[in-house]
Amino acid sequence: MPRSTQIRAKPVTAVTRRTVLKAGGTLLLSVLAPLPSHAAQILAVRVWPADDYTRVTLENDTNLKTNHFLVKDPDRLVVDIEGLELNPTLKELVAKIQSNDPYIKQVRVGQNRPNVVRLVFDLKEQVDPQVFTLAPVGEYKHRLIFDLYPVNAPDPIAALIRKGEWQDNPEQPAPIAAAMPEVQPAPEPIAPAKPATPELQLAKAESKDEKPLAITRMITIALDPGHGGEDPGAIGRSGSREKDVVLAIARRLKRKIEEHPNMRVMLTRDADYFVPLHVRVNKARKVQADLFVSIHADAFVETTARGSSVFVLSEKGASSTAARWLANKENAADLIGGVNIKTHDRQLASVLLDLSTTAQINDSLKLGKAVLAELGGINRLHKGAVEQAGFAVLKAPDIPSILVETAFISNPEEEAKLTDDAYQDQMAHAVLKGIRKYFAKNPPLAKNKMT
Template sequence: MFERPPNLTHPLLESMSRRQLLKAGGALMTLLVSPVSLAADTRILAVRVWPAQDYTRITLEGADALKFSSQIVKNPERLVVDLEGIEFDSVLQSLPSKILDSDPYIKLIRAGRNRPGVVRLVVELKTEIKPQLFTLPPVGNYGHRLVLDLFPVQEVDPLLALIQKSSPESAAAGQTADAPDTTPTRSERQPELARTPPRALDKAPPTDRDGLTRPKVTRMITIALDPGHGGEDPGAVGRAGTLEKDVTLSIAQRLKARIDNEPNMRAMLTRDADFFVPLGQRVNKARRVQADLFVSIHADAFIKPEARGSSVFILSERGASSTAAKWLANKENASDLIGGINVRTRDAHLARTLLDLSQTATLKDSNKLAKAVLGEIGDINTLHKNAVEEAGFAVLKAPDIPSILVETAFISNPEEEKKLADEAYQDKMADALLRGIKKYFAKNPPLAKSKLAMLE
């Protein structure tokens, strides 16, 4: 008589139905043929390169968060970046072709598969750099971004660049003007702490060809022009595809040319090409050249396409002058999120500066400038409001420079979008802004500065 063989069935299997056993077996077979160590590759959606004299930015946009490691290699100078968990596809293959010969910092880029699941980028450099690499979470129309910012070891000095770009005629005018005592005053020795508001130098100043009062200016007047947005941050986009960043740069460049042609006046641009400048750096650039005025140029959008007209804003001490003004300010202040700022390197000094709103004289001068400009642009376009508006725009928070923000028109309005894209309208806007600036200085001529202060 045969004995029954011992039960070799696992207790867990005894409790499972036939269907459950089939499912478990299928799952086991899947594990056997599919290595669990190979996760799905991250897909690269886009690559972009933004060259500029200030710095060059490379942006890699992925469907998921990008993992990377990097190192600087010497002799010759190279930046090596390994991208993990991705494969070398057609998007990455296009990256080398995006490098321009005119790029100040990048000679060329080589990209290829380094090992399974790792793509290596080798950035051959024209000079020594200080790289900043950081990731950004999805925002707006962007997915996950890896940003490679290549800064020069010797930071670009906006004041030196301004002096070098000044025309010989302007430089000569500054040198031959009646110069006061070269001993710097307290405010000139500490330009970051305080600036005395402008006062008239002559009791009966002469008038110019336009009939405007022209004070006797004993030094070069410097005006900081701030074209809104740029680079990764396109700003508002019109229905026909017009980009705010393109419009603002074009108008600012036209205005700069006009200012530079004026005797004893010169302009600097916070950006002179299509690249991103954080809001805080825009303010700092203006302060570093000891600008007499700061004019930020925009062409924004609103939630309603019928919104139209030009506006001029100053900083608000209390709150926005309207719901629309608050909405616009919040939208503009989000520029750092869209453009992509490395929060670990945020300027601590600026954080203190933005809270220093005690210089009421600066706000009063900002209001005078805004009224002069508003009166001029009202001659070329409908005004959104007939009064100067107020809101908490970050770029208007320099405590020692009269500052305004000009909304040249609403790019979200189809009719005004056509105007903004028209070169003739851009010229008219630049002319109107210049007339407003000249009217302001006709009544509020700047105080004299010593040569020493101008070169600090």
């Protein structure tokens, strides 16, 4: 009996040991073996074509790793995205490339290998691609950005020349009096005179208290419609987007300015795309702008906030808490719009933007007061005086610069105004009148071409 029991005990012990060893091995393998990775999900694809560059955005639920390279004959950009499976949203990218895109012919999308999606951009010309990621901000999740810049960047002055808006000699006298005439009271006509044209009536009204002007060169004005592209700006209750409203007003103002033979205009953006703040300033300097006017339609936490405002740069801090809040909000546009920090020379930009002078701010205040007075004729003013704060977009060291808040898009009544063609036209006309009155009292000095 004891022997029989002994014999049966051995296999039980052996089985137990094998079971424990197997269990331990399984546990060890489960710890060492990589867990199955969760494939990233593409949530949205967007394309922003412009003459400056084309941006392609892939919004996703996690940070993505990429490898990219260029291929010649024909020109192509190849991008491999790791940790990604092809999904219907990503396939939508193919249809989003339009025939009028300046730099992309088409894009092909495919599963190159397990967990790797390949994008092939067939290009219209050589590009200098910037591929980078953006951390979540605002309502955006993670974003993978492809910025396709042309190797031969467009020259803003060359663009104005093509449009017939730039003379070879910037000092060549121009008929400034035709744009801002000094109209003297005329004696009663002996014979019935022809009715005054609307333009002549406007000239009389605007020159009532102005002195004769002695300007012998063209005036260049940089208009800066705020936000654009990935950055919609403020959004009204009815869904109106600041970036659309201010571009419409800027286009109207551009047309009005160009009616005068001595004035020309450069838009920092003429379509729906993102322009970094320092690039807006640099664009104005490249065309030797005499003025810089940034156009906005902001929002506030209270929908009752209303009225138009004008801001200029401050060297010593904001003139009010609201002005500081607004400047901080506008300066965050680069984060929302998406700046490639790795290639952006922040130190150089900082040096440039710190060169703003007291003289520039004083001239900006004069321009701001002239424009604000005209805005008060068409809309209630949020503040009766020009305000100051540290707006990055106003820091051109040699250009009088103002930021115009046309109205509060967060106020339902003012949102309706901002989307009304007649009000947009009135707003553009008021800004133009302010600009003309500024130049009537502060004629621009002659200056040489900037190298």
